[in-house]
Amino acid sequence: MSKGNSNLFHGTIGTEVSGLTQPPESYSDRGIGIPKHIQEMIDKLPKEGDYITGLPSSFDIKDVSIMSKETGVEFTKITIGDKSYLIRGHNGGTDIPKHLYYELIKPGGSFDFHTHPFDDDLVPSWRDKELMHDMRVNCGQKHSTIATPNGRTVIYNENGVISSGTIPNTMNDEIRKMYLSLFGGDK
Secondary structure, eight states: OOOOOOSSSOSOBSOOOTTOOSOOOOTGGGTOOOOHHHHHHHHHOOSTTOEEEEOTTOSOHHHHHHHHHHHSSOEEEEEETTEEEEEEOBTTBBOOOHHHHHHHTSTTEEEEEEEOSSTTOOOOOHHHHHHHHHHHHHHOOOOEEEEOTTSEEEEEETTEEEEEEEOOOOOOHHHHHHHHHHHOOOO
16 A cells, blocks of 8 residues: 655644543443444554445444544544545544545545544644635535544534534443443443
């Protein structure tokens, strides 16, 4: 896989977080297993710059947020035409492979979301905003999303944060009971 930055996109996407050197403790460090399908995605992305492909509906933001917490690195989801890509970054950003970047900024490309590996790190970096500027100018996309390992999200554009929220909770009763047994609480 080719990796690198285009002339239009310098550096990485992500934030420069001062004072934060360690991402949150992973689930496995706490003795908690992650769902099999999430572990399989992590296993397919062992190093920075690796990516996997899927349908545009692939790579749920909740699952990718869990991946970021488990690995301590950023992940980025982009869609080009009828194919999505999930790209593994590092703890300070994601380098979009050059050949994908050139396709991304054409009409039909979408910078869906990316994760930051630190809890509550919701501020888009200048690189995040620079990419959104390129997306608006080249293909009309006006905003994207950042998700954190603790489930918080922001929608941002080239000027900064538009709104904040949380990853929707789509937990069924069985999973809810499992979490209650793990973390304690009412039945």
